[in-house]
Amino acid sequence: MTGRLAAALFGAIMNIPERPMRWAQNRLRDGRLGWLFVAPNLAVFAIFTFLPILIDFYYAGTGGTALLPSERPWIGGENFASLLDCQNYLDPNSCARDQFWHGVWNTLGFVTLQVSLMLLFSLLTALVLNREIIGRSFFRAVFFYPVLLSPVVVALIWKWILQRDGLLNAGMLGLGADPVNWLLDARWAFGWTVFVSIWAHMGFYTLILLAGLQAIPADIYEAAAMDAAPAGRVFRRITLPLLMPSLVVVLVLGLIRAVQIFDEVYVLTGGGPGTATTYLVQFIYNTGFASQVRQYGLAAAASLLLAGVLLILTLVQLRGMRAKGDARG
Amino acid sequence: MRVGKIARTLTATRGRNHWDWTDWASYLYLCLGVLVMFGPVLWLGLSSLKSPTGLIEFPPSLLPTEPIRVAVPGYPAPLPLYRVTKGEHAGQTLAEIRRIGLQATMVDPVVPGTTIRVPVEDRAKVTRVHVAWDNYTDLLGKFAFGRYLWNSVFITVVATIITLLVNSMAAFALSKYHFPGREPIFLMMLATLMIPPTIILVPNYLIAATLGLTDNPWGVIWPAVATPTGVFLLRQYMLTLPDDLLEAARMDNASEWRIYWRIVLPLSAPALAVLAIFSVMWRWNEFLWPMVVLSRGESFTLPLALNSFQGELTTQWNYLLAMTIVTLIPVTVIFALLQRYITQGIASAGVK
Numbered sequence: 001m002t003g004r005l006a007a008a009l010f011g012a013i014m015n016i017p018e019r020p021m022r023w024a025q026n027r028l029r030d031g032r033l034g035w036l037f038v039a040p041n042l043a044v045f046a047i048f049t050f051l052p053i054l055i056d057f058y059y060a061g062t063g064g065t066a067l068l069p070s071e072r073p074w075i076g077g078e079n080f081a082s083l084l085d086c087q088n089y090l091d092p093n094s095c096a097r098d099q100f101w102h103g104v105w106n107t108l109g110f111v112t113l114q115v116s117l118m119l120l121f122s123l124l125t126a127l128v129l130n131r132e133i134i135g136r137s138f139f140r141a142v143f144f145y146p147v148l149l150s151p152v153v154v155a156l157i158w159k160w161i162l163q164r165d166g167l168l169n170a171g172m173l174g175l176g177a178d179p180v181n182w183l184l185d186a187r188w189a190f191g192w193t194v195f196v197s198i199w200a201h202m203g204f205y206t207l208i209l210l211a212g213l214q215a216i217p218a219d220i221y222e223a224a225a226m227d228a229a230p231a232g233r234v235f236r237r238i239t240l241p242l243l244m245p246s247l248v249v250v251l252v253l254g255l256i257r258a259v260q261i262f263d264e265v266y267v268l269t270g271g272g273p274g275t276a277t278t279y280l281v282q283f284i285y286n287t288g289f290a291s292q293v294r295q296y297g298l299a300a301a302a303s304l305l306l307a308g309v310l311l312i313l314t315l316v317q318l319r320g321m322r323a324k325g326d327a328r329g
Numbered sequence: 330m331r332v333g334k335i336a337r338t339l340t341a342t343r344g345r346n347h348w349d350w351t352d353w354a355s356y357l358y359l360c361l362g363v364l365v366m367f368g369p370v371l372w373l374g375l376s377s378l379k380s381p382t383g384l385i386e387f388p389p390s391l392l393p394t395e396p397i398r399v400a401v402p403g404y405p406a407p408l409p410l411y412r413v414t415k416g417e418h419a420g421q422t423l424a425e426i427r428r429i430g431l432q433a434t435m436v437d438p439v440v441p442g443t444t445i446r447v448p449v450e451d452r453a454k455v456t457r458v459h460v461a462w463d464n465y466t467d468l469l470g471k472f473a474f475g476r477y478l479w480n481s482v483f484i485t486v487v488a489t490i491i492t493l494l495v496n497s498m499a500a501f502a503l504s505k506y507h508f509p510g511r512e513p514i515f516l517m518m519l520a521t522l523m524i525p526p527t528i529i530l531v532p533n534y535l536i537a538a539t540l541g542l543t544d545n546p547w548g549v550i551w552p553a554v555a556t557p558t559g560v561f562l563l564r565q566y567m568l569t570l571p572d573d574l575l576e577a578a579r580m581d582n583a584s585e586w587r588i589y590w591r592i593v594l595p596l597s598a599p600a601l602a603v604l605a606i607f608s609v610m611w612r613w614n615e616f617l618w619p620m621v622v623l624s625r626g627e628s629f630t631l632p633l634a635l636n637s638f639q640g641e642l643t644t645q646w647n648y649l650l651a652m653t654i655v656t657l658i659p660v661t662v663i664f665a666l667l668q669r670y671i672t673q674g675i676a677s678a679g680v681k
Contacts, residue, residue: 014590018584018586021586022584022586024334024671025414025584027443029657030508030509031507031511032508033502033506034502034503034508034511035508035593037498038503038514039494041495041499041555041560042499042518042555043655044495044551044555045517045518045555046553048551048553048555049521049524049534049538049555050521051532052532052536055531055532055535056529059531067534067535067538068535069535084404110542112525114589116528124358125358128358128359128405129359133355137668139359139362139363141672142363142366142367142663143366144369145661146366146370147616148610148614148660148661148664148671149657149660150614150616150632150656150657150660151614151616152614152635152636153614153632153635153653153656153657156373156635156639156653157369157370157372157393159639160373160376160650162648165385165387165389166389167372167389169388170388172389181646184449196394200367207672235672237594256525261528262527263616263617266636267635267636267639271387281527281617284530285390285621286531288530289530289621292614296531296535299531300531300532303529303531305529306527310523314454314609327557
């Protein structure tokens with residue numbers, strides 16, 4: 001009953017553009033009607049993706065706190081200059097925008113640790129799941145499940161476990177160790193942001209690697225078994241090289257996402273303690289939206305610097321994808 | 330099945346019918362994995378059923394419990410029960426009248442006449458499993474929870490419908506028509522994959538403000554309805570639909586619009602389903618952009634409400650945990666029902 005009602009409603013709504021579209025159809029020839037079909041999508045892209053890129057460049061060259069571009073004074077490259085103004089780039093405290101450089105170095109450390117560990121564990125999990133395992137789809141689902149959770153939910157799950165009177169400290173006490181204020185100690189907090197983001201995302205990369213492993217033709221392994229090749233050599237000479245294209249995709253996708261880390265960390269630690277877990281996107285958010293003085297120009301300039309990094313990573317990815325295509329012939 | 334064949338080949342080299350250490354290591358790894366990946370979610374679920382007093386208990390108990398109280402003649406309020414573990418009354422279950430320092434004054438509920446003094450470390454609280462459902466039932470009355478739920482559902486449903494409509498229209502034209510500008514348009518759409526939303530945060534806020542979309546669910550819906558992944562996914566699928574079908578419909582004088590929604594759309598149902606699942610997940614979990622564009626409490630979505638509560642109500646973890654569980658239930662149900670489509674969709678398209 002409701003199904004038929006929904007179908008009738010759907011039909012009635014979809015019939016509305018019938019007359020104008022038929023009118024247009026008689027006027028536009030050679031498939032030019034396609035423009036009309038593409039138009040809504042293109043309009044959204046134009047307004048919310050391409051236009052913003054242009055505005056980003058304009059904003060980056062202006063100062064003040066006004067939102068409207070017409071009310072913002074043009075200051076040229078001053079935003080970039082102040083972001084890059086450092087006595088010693090290795091020491092954020094010597095920089096005019098110390099928060100930015102804390103963000104840069106934290107992000108660099110985060111990306112290095114998170115991506116390498118995540119690659120390692122996704123590969124390990126994919127290799128294990130690729131064996132003849134009883135209940136494989138169950139295990140695969142369990143490893144994948146956190147990927148679907150909202151980052152806020154992910155952060156709260158771990159905040160609840162890591163809090164002072166949480167499950168982990170109860171375990172520490174049970175083992176005879178002292179409880180630790182996991183999220184209030186700079187080193188631990190950093191470590192936990194790495195762990196939680198791996199926990200939340202590794203299932204996705206495991207899935208890609210598993211698909212890559214399953215695409216390796218079985219007869220290659222049969223030939224290796226015929227020659228009684230040891231398992232270690234089979235892995236190094238067959239599995240790893242044939243999996244390489246998938247590994248490159250995972251590496252670059254992982255890098256692109258890790259550089260933009262924000263949601264989970266923002267809820268888990270708020271960037272603290274101090275600036276220990278303040279990453280680049282949070283700097284942009286804080287500068288543009290969360291502080292008393294909304295410095296849109298500075299935030300836009302930082303966004304463009306981030307965009308530059310992402311562009312380089314994407315180009316690397318495209319090269320990697322081409323390599324993947326070649327490998328598959 | 331190819332998968333089974335590979336696995337069989339791999340294990341065949343190790344002997345089919347006996348387990349060597351790599352098998353043990355694999356299962357150990359997987360079981361540890363289940364503990365680490367799913368344990369925290371389960372713990373959150375169990376915790377969300379505890380009363381506020383149960384939540385501050387340390388070390389925490391696994392199941393939600395509450396102390397058992399009994400009415401003892403001669404005492405106005407029900408008294409909590411304890412089991413004595415040491416000393417001359419070991420094994421007895423007594424009710425506590427009061428506690429002074431490390432000594433407790435207790436009474437046997439069966440013989441209420443005489444009081445007994447027991448050191449506090451020689452006894453354990455008697456508890457029973459008690460589920461605090463009011464953590465959940467209270468949500469609707471307090472903190473405008475229904476409002477946040479509605480905002481989230483509205484944004485998710487409306488955005489997904491628009492996403493499916495707009496992206497399928499574009500994919501239809503890009504796969505079934507040859508028109509000047511088709512290739513550049515398609516490439517331009519794919520290029521937007523390279524522009525992550527985080528770097529256009531500031532200008533998008535300006536645009537949303539100019540269009541009057543701040544503090545408005547439409548401000549969350551519009552910017553992301555045109556998805557390059559969606560267009561790509563649908564286009565690839567529609568390319569496989571035979572053109573003869575369309576030609577036959579044109580013979581019957583069907584309009585192009587009718588061909589689109591009467592023929593191509595129903596035939597693309599599998600690809601539309603994959604995109605719908607992704608869109609629901611994206612929208613339900615979206616955080617940074619809604620946080621920028623929605624600033625008033627009443628327009629918050631569930632993730633935003635959760636975030637603001639974890640800042641404010643640090644003492645009300647019972648409600649926060651229940652709310653978190655409510656937020657993850659829809660995603661969990663969708664995953665449980667459509668697991669195969671989701672994992673296959675990701676493995677084939679490489680999208681998230």
